[in-house]
Amino acid sequence: MTHRIYRVDKFVVPNQAREEFLTQVKNTHQLLKAQPGFIQDFLLEQPADSEEFNVITIVEWQDTRAIENARAAVMAMHKSTGFNPQEMFVRLGIKADLGNYKPINA
Structure with missing residues (x-):
């Protein structure tokens, strides 16, 4: 039996680094979408304060x-x-917290 797995990465990005960072993320996700076993992805952002997000x-x-x-x-x-x-x-x-997660079976 196979179990789905989720890659969840959180980044704290200074505002001045946003464009360069997002360019790299989007390039990586283009590659990921073409890989066998890819199901879906989400790129989400939230303003943290006036200096970073x-x-x-x-x-x-x-x-x-x-x-x-x-x-x-x-x-x-x-x-x-x-x-x-x-x-x-x-x-x-940029500060990063990277990891793989699996569903919790109730």
Whole structure:
């Protein structure tokens, strides 16, 4: 039996970093949508205050194997383009809380 899995990432982004950050997120999600096992995604934002805002991305995957394969595809894309997410986070002052979640069965 396969169980759906959700990738939920929360970012606190300074206002001046918003455009560059969202460009990278949208590029990544274009790749994710083309991966086997992708079901749906959500890109959500909330103003935090006058200096920063919160972004949450949620991607629903068919199973653990699908999310692992997608992660490998994203890493390959980053390598081929020379993009380093951790460097961008530090450079732009972005705070991230990243993780995989599964449904709680009642």
